[in-house]
Amino acid sequence: MQKKSSPFNSDRRFRIQYEKHLNLSQLQAVKSTEGPLLVIAGAGSGKTRTLTYRVAHLVENGVSPASILLLTFTRKASQQMLLRATKLLDRRCEKVAGGTFHSFGNIILRKYASAMGFEPGFAILDRVDSEALIGILRKDLGAVAKQRSFPRKHTLANIFSRAVNKMISIEDVVYDNYPHLEPDLEAIIDIHQCYRSYKREHHFLDFDDLLVYLQQLLKLYPDIRNRISSSYRYIMVDEYQDTNKIQADILYNLTGANENIMVVGDDSQSIYAFRGANFRNIMQFPKMFPGTRIISLEENYRSVQPILDLTNKIIEQAKEKYSKTLFTRITGGSTPQLIDAVDENGQSQFVVSKIQQLCRQGIALDKIAVLFRAGYHSFDLEIELNREQIPFVKVGGFKFVESAHIKDVMAHLRVISNPNDRISWYRILLLIEKIGPVSAQRVYESVQQKASGYIGLASVKLKSGAARGLEKLKKLFLTPGLHQLSLAKLGEAVIKYYLPILKAKYDDHPKRAKDLEQLLAIMERYSDLSLFLTDMALEPPNTSIGDTFATDSRADNRLTLSTIHSAKGLEWHTVFIIWALDGRFPSAHALSKEEDLEEELRLMYVAATRARENLIFTYPIQVYDRMLGMVLDRPSRFIDMIPQSILEQQSAQYLI
DNA sequence: TCACGGAATATTTTT
């Protein structure tokens, strides 16, 4: 044990040997607990480690855990950090308040709901729900919407969300990003108004509202703001490069007079502009909090030198960045490769055979990942992996809770929880034979008039054909003591009712029925229905449909398939980046706008910096894109002209 | 009023 004259380890109070486990910059970041602090953390520089030790240090120093707030990008991230801190120190760390901005907003808003004029029991709309609502309002507006090809609900939802997160008007969003929709601007603004008032009247909050209303609460009620800010004396924010203006504003108002706020991030890894994130946020932090101390973490502990050589080459193409030089002391490693394949399936076959080869060399499957730009890019590969019986998990893309059959079951539960939920009523009614939008509306209105909750369904009358279908739903809702059942029993009842519908609706119903069993397993962990519904909206299982919770015995040794966005913060021994084809990555849609192209570049940087030892890019050599009406045949421009000494180019056909 | 089939349309990433 070295005994240096650090103010740290000479202090007997500290059990953890910070000096031994952290480098100098990391140690400084952990030590600087008072006042505003900005940590610029390059890829693989031990950012999570630093945050974890900082939490432990604060607690060990006698700070009450409940007065520490750790805001992260996903709830999983904060859970893992607190778990690690707990292992490092003790169980006090479990009491630290942690979560996403959205989940934090949820907690605070439920507490102070009355001040904002809505019920504490408000329901949260996830993306599918808001789109459904927008779809209904879009139809209501009929006359205007019918004329031309009016934007779809999905597009409308994107426009609304973008406006909120960038804190600009609908008008500006349309002018900037959807110029072709200008003729419909008035109707779009109209629908947006309806959407907003509908949500307010029915006590619905969508994801964006959780931020907006939190911001308003802090701004409009100084006494409440003071109460909240004084209860969180130390605030830490991870992934600050991916926060947007609202979030920065919330932080500003949340920080008490002591200004004990620390943010960590890397401007080169900002990849969420589509939801309003602005990588310049991170450099504006010192302006927001004058006197900010800035610490850079530049030593990379993840990748071998040849990989860093390449990733440095990638990021140096960025027009606008705040430069920092990453270095590593990890020696050895092989040169990253760029492999061309004849077509998509050739690409898949190459990846599969390379993975098999790596396995023979003793690399475990869970140390390998295949990354891609968009969820559907892996479809062909998934087929090949199944054929070769290579187990994998897929992260990102379509989610478990967003799949139609899960949403169907959830809608029944939501009606039971909140009989005023028009969106869910519509959803469950339309599942019934002979009931279309008109009958659904009639039933809904009738139930509302009875004002006796979902039980009011009993006295609803319809024409014979539709009435017969409705009988079964009536029977379900009139089960004696339905709302007193445990959540698991309630789920069982709903699923039992739903199974025949599932069988009629989908030809792949056995697979989907398994998902429902998994849903039931999740429900068993909850005792409160509305808490369950909130959690499913806010923190859904991140894995995709299908093999989500596969109870395979090899479950912990599986290959990872992931979108690059979902791979943020993770690392693997070997990383494949497929579809490194110009026109796909960067996406052809990003080519016309400088800032979009820059974001694609950062995305490529994030992908490449996930690798520890092996990094392999692949692309199909000739792909005809019907939308573009052209052939794509060049590798991604981000890695195209890099010399062989840094990126080795080969053809898959000579390697398989 | 509903269901069905053909036509049109579209990016992608997530809380």
Place this chain on the structure above:
DNA sequence: TATTCCGTGA
């Protein structure tokens, strides 16, 4: 390619 939209026939 897949979803969503719109018109038509029952």
